[in-house]
Each structure stands twice: as structure tokens, then as C-alpha cells.
Amino acid sequence: MAESLLLRAERWSEAISKPTAIVGVAFLLIASGLTIADVFSRWVFSKPLIFVHDLFGLSIILVVAATFPTGVLQRKHVAIEFFGSWLGRHASRVLDSLAALLTAIFLAVVAWQVTDVAFSKAATNDYTYVLRLPTAPVWMFAAAIIWISVPMQVLVFLLQAFGVRQPNSAEASHGE
Numbered sequence: 001m002a003e004s005l006l007l008r009a010e011r012w013s014e015a016i017s018k019p020t021a022i023v024g025v026a027f028l029l030i031a032s033g034l035t036i037a038d039v040f041s042r043w044v045f046s047k048p049l050i051f052v053h054d055l056f057g058l059s060i061i062l063v064v065a066a067t068f069p070t071g072v073l074q075r076k077h078v079a080i081e082f083f084g085s086w087l088g089r090h091a092s093r094v095l096d097s098l099a100a101l102l103t104a105i106f107l108a109v110v111a112w113q114v115t116d117v118a119f120s121k122a123a124t125n126d127y128t129y130v131l132r133l134p135t136a137p138v139w140m141f142a143a144a145i146i147w148i149s150v151p152m153q154v155l156v157f158l159l160q161a162f163g164v165r166q167p168n169s170a171e172a173s174h175g176e
Contacts, residue, residue, distance in 0.1 A: 003164050010073070010159065013152045017069035020145050024066025027059040034059070054128035058138045065114070065142035068107070068149035072156060093163065100157035107153050111146040118143045 038052040070076075087095070118139035120126075126135045158164075 002162065006155065006159055006162065006164050009155050013069075013073055013155055016148060017073050017152070020066045020068075020148065021070045023145070024063050024070075027062040027066065031056050031059040031063065051130045054131045054133060058128065058133065058135065061138050061142050062145075065145040068146050069152055072103075072107070072149045072152045075156065093160070097157060097161040100153065100160045104150060104153040104157055107146065107150050111143060111150055114139065114146055115143040 034049075034052045034056050038049045041047060041049045118136055121134075121139050122136035127133055128135060
């Protein structure tokens with residue numbers, strides 16, 4: 001019963017992470033396009049596009065935030081596994097579960113800090129220098145995306161703690 005519920009939650013989380021990945025890719029393409037346009041303008045007209053810095057900075061915020069949900073679900077974080085291999089399979093699972101829990105706590109702190117930045121930007125009416133675009137909405141959107149990854153990481157912790165969908169050694173070594 002609990003395993004079925006966790007697997008359904010995992011499928012739901014994967015469905016949510018796909019749009020955030022699309023957001024990340026879209027804003028990465030925007031940042032790339034802006035860079036290309038700026039280089040082209042410098043080459044052809046010997047003048048930079050002065051607004052590029054504004055849009056590039058805002059887009060990179062979303063690119064970074066959008067990597068969190070998919071990275072969490074695909075378990076694309078750094079893991080040190082040699083202690084677990086020394087201590088045995090059960091100890092390894094306990095250590096992996098603890099690491100997943102600590103990662104969830106860390107993500108919550110990151111989300112809280114990004115939310116704090118967003119509210120600070122809103123309170124001070126922060127805007128970009130050239131285009132005068134408000135920065136708070138971008139930071140709020142980034143915070144929302146990172147907050148989405150927190151319960152996903154809690155789910156990863158629960159999947160790990162209950163031994164649901166444990167990757168075998170071949171999958172783990174290939175990063176799947």
C-alpha cells in the first residue's frame with residue numbers, strides 16, 4: 001500500500017518536473033540567443049546590445065532554478081558511497097536515506113533564501129538597469145520552482161528509506 005502510494009507520487013512528481021525542465025531549456029535557449037545576438041551586434045555594428053545583460057541575468061536565474069526538480073528526481077547529486085560499501089548493504093541504505101533527508105533540508109533552506117531574496121526585491125522595487133524590468137517576479141518564479149523540488153526530495157528520501165526502487169549497482173554506476 002505505502003509502496004504503491006510512493007510510486008504514484010513519484011509518477012506525479014515526474015509529470016511536474018517535465019514542465020520545469022522545459023522552462024529551464026527555454027530560458028537557456030533565450031540566454032544563448034541573447035549571447036549570439038550580442039556577439040553579432042558587436043561584430044557587425046561594433047556596438048553591444050546593452051539590454052542583453054538585463055535579460056541574460058533574469059533568464060539564468062530561471063535556468064538554474066529549473067534544474068532542481070528534475071535533478072532531484074533523477075538523483076543527479078553528488079554521492080560519496082565508499083562508507084556504505086565498507087559497512088554493508090543495510091548501512092548503505094541508512095546512509096543514503098540520511099543523505100536524502102539532509103538534501104531535502106538543504107533544498108528547503110535554499111528555497112527559503114530564494115524566497116527571501118524575492119520578497120526583498122519586491123519590497124525595494126528592484127528592477128534591471130537598462131530595460132527597467134522588475135526582478136521580483138523572476139525571483140518569485142524561481143523560488144516557486146525550487147519549493148516544488150523540496151517535497152520531491154522528501155519523496156526521494158521516503159523511496160530510499162523504504163527501499164522502493166533502489167537502483168542496482170549497474171544503474172548506480174551509470175547515473176540512471
